[in-house]
Amino acid sequence: MNPHLANLLSRCPELTPCQDEINKIFVALCQSYRKGGKLLICGNGGSAADAEHWTGELLKGFLKKRTLSKKEKDSLPEYLANKLQGALPAIPLGSFSSLSTAFGNDVDPQLTYAQLVWGLGKPGDVLVGISTSGNAVNVCAAMEAAKAKGIVRVGFSGQGGGKLLGLTDLCLRVPAKETYRIQEFHLPVYHCLCLMLEAEFFPEN
Secondary structure: OOHHHHHHHHHOHHHHHHHHHHHHHHHHHHHHHHOOOOEEEEEOOHHHHHHHHHHHHHOOOOOOOOOOOHHHHHOOOHHHHOOOOOOOOEEEHHHOHHHHHHHHHHOOHHHHHHHHHHHHOOOOOEEEEEOOOOOOHHHHHHHHHHHHHOOEEEEEEOOOOOOHHHHOOEEEEOOOOOHHHHHHHHHHHHHHHHHHHHHHHOOOO
8 A cells, every 4th residue: 555545544544445546546647647637626615725725735845855857957047946846737726816707707607617627628637626515516517528628537525425426537535424524534635645646756856
């Protein structure tokens, strides 16, 4: 078992039933990144904050410094070469305030995430939709757009999974029903995935 996943399960044994799904999500992300793909993440409220948090751990060093390779450093001015860090591309879809307000006002606010997936996504990318109920209309619509684009669809939800269960390729259902408890489980899972990805793509750091 991956040591970061083993550590997660030792700290949060309630997540043991989610072990296989976490591994599958990790594999899907690795496959996407190796082929030049990116991660898109969306959610509402606290889950939108989780999307921001998750991308922040991927776009810079997490536990490691992610020092650039010699080739990368040679392509940069010294002041950048010594400070920039390796990154895994990820985009929190809740951050596009101008697009979101314009599209929401002019077209349909429930379809803003779907529009962003349609505009930014490409085959081989991964979309993570975080919804504690699994029934958020805007997140589910984004999954429909992702399917048409050939994007791998991953859901983060609660015990039941809601509609996301039928709209995703992989759906992490944490063992809780209350919104705050579901969110409390989501955070250590995506932290674990960030640690696993960092170890995979930045082994020398």
